[in-house]
Amino acid sequence: MTIRRIFGRRAAGLAAVLSAGALALSACAGGGAGSTTDAAASGAAGSAEGIKVGIAMPTQTSERWIADGNAVKEGLEKAGYLVDLQYANDDIPTQTQQIDQMITNGAKILVIASIDGTALSSQLDAAGAANIPVVSYDRLIRDNENVDFYVSFDNYKVGVAQAKALLFGLGLTDKDGNKAADAPKGPLNIELFAGSPDDNNAGFFFNGAMDTLKPFIEDGTLVVKSGQTAFDQAATLRWSQEAAQKRMEDILTSTYGGGSEPLAGVLSPFDGISRGIITALQGAGYGPTIADGLPVVTGQDAEIASIKLINDGVQQSTIFKDTRLLAEQAVKTVKAIGSGSEPEANDTETYDNGMKVVPAFLLEVQTILKDNIESDIIGSGYYTADEVAAGVSK
Numbered sequence: 001m002t003i004r005r006i007f008g009r010r011a012a013g014l015a016a017v018l019s020a021g022a023l024a025l026s027a028c029a030g031g032g033a034g035s036t037t038d039a040a041a042s043g044a045a046g047s048a049e050g051i052k053v054g055i056a057m058p059t060q061t062s063e064r065w066i067a068d069g070n071a072v073k074e075g076l077e078k079a080g081y082l083v084d085l086q087y088a089n090d091d092i093p094t095q096t097q098q099i100d101q102m103i104t105n106g107a108k109i110l111v112i113a114s115i116d117g118t119a120l121s122s123q124l125d126a127a128g129a130a131n132i133p134v135v136s137y138d139r140l141i142r143d144n145e146n147v148d149f150y151v152s153f154d155n156y157k158v159g160v161a162q163a164k165a166l167l168f169g170l171g172l173t174d175k176d177g178n179k180a181a182d183a184p185k186g187p188l189n190i191e192l193f194a195g196s197p198d199d200n201n202a203g204f205f206f207n208g209a210m211d212t213l214k215p216f217i218e219d220g221t222l223v224v225k226s227g228q229t230a231f232d233q234a235a236t237l238r239w240s241q242e243a244a245q246k247r248m249e250d251i252l253t254s255t256y257g258g259g260s261e262p263l264a265g266v267l268s269p270f271d272g273i274s275r276g277i278i279t280a281l282q283g284a285g286y287g288p289t290i291a292d293g294l295p296v297v298t299g300q301d302a303e304i305a306s307i308k309l310i311n312d313g314v315q316q317s318t319i320f321k322d323t324r325l326l327a328e329q330a331v332k333t334v335k336a337i338g339s340g341s342e343p344e345a346n347d348t349e350t351y352d353n354g355m356k357v358v359p360a361f362l363l364e365v366q367t368i369l370k371d372n373i374e375s376d377i378i379g380s381g382y383y384t385a386d387e388v389a390a391g392v393s394k
């Protein structure tokens, strides 16, 4: 059976549920002329009015998820859906309970950004049994067939962009990735950090980065002096800033004479991790800015605290994933599902969750360096100039 047919069957199930809901509404509306007409008008399968959507987000400790949650909620409410938005404090049992509760409370569609992509099986089984379509948001939910759609960014390209920023920051390439005319011969020491091993995205980021860095490591231009080049060695459970700081401190102690030996750059997959790394580096005497010898540190998410650090010449780069666009895509997806049609996918090959290939819509990402904060971050209205200067968003 093709993915399309599986999706079609589940969407048809949902359309039937929505249609029955609308009929029930219409029956309840009874006397009031206006309300009867409204209810009758909403009797078409797929009307959003009053339909519950559960949105499960991982944590509020990273600002991107707060922006994601609010934007999806706002978009769905505008379209007439009732929204139950929950954050789980990066705690797996909290997230599973929240999703159980959403199902019990009558959610008809679920949008989930998982903490651990493999920990939601019983919730997804329950959703499947109740014909509740599930949209995997940003992070792919694994090992269950009841994942209907995936909205995300091109996660492999995020890793490629991080590595390209690092190579550029080290003077090895120009911004487009071509070998720089005056490139240093090396060897240049670098260290590698990866994201949380239970997040499906982390492997894509790391693979994209490593495929890009590989030729430079193989020809000896770059040396990972700690020898920690495997994903498992570089991984950072729950994307923890503290864990990253500790690992960087340990590497500086074991491999860089506590900070007295040259370290040119650090690949970091997320701004929170980048800030932990930078704290460790500065604590060991590097920097305080890149101009003073702080190693080049990459990032992801364009978090306001990191945008300020980039503006101040401390963090070298971040990858901007415009959560406004992702939220918009999630809302479009829910609307399509709600009306019984198939959401628009632009990738039906890459995201195998272990049970099936999940159709996906992937958005493009953008590298942010000091010189394009003005045009791409402030210019797009993501943050104001005041927020960038203060390092705090309102």
Ligand code: BGC
Pocket: 062, 064, 138, 139, 195, 199, 201, 202, 239, 269, 270, 271, 300, 301, 321
């Ligand atoms: C997201 C990243 C984010 C990371 C930590 C990943 O799943 O794709 O944007 O930096 O989680 O929250």
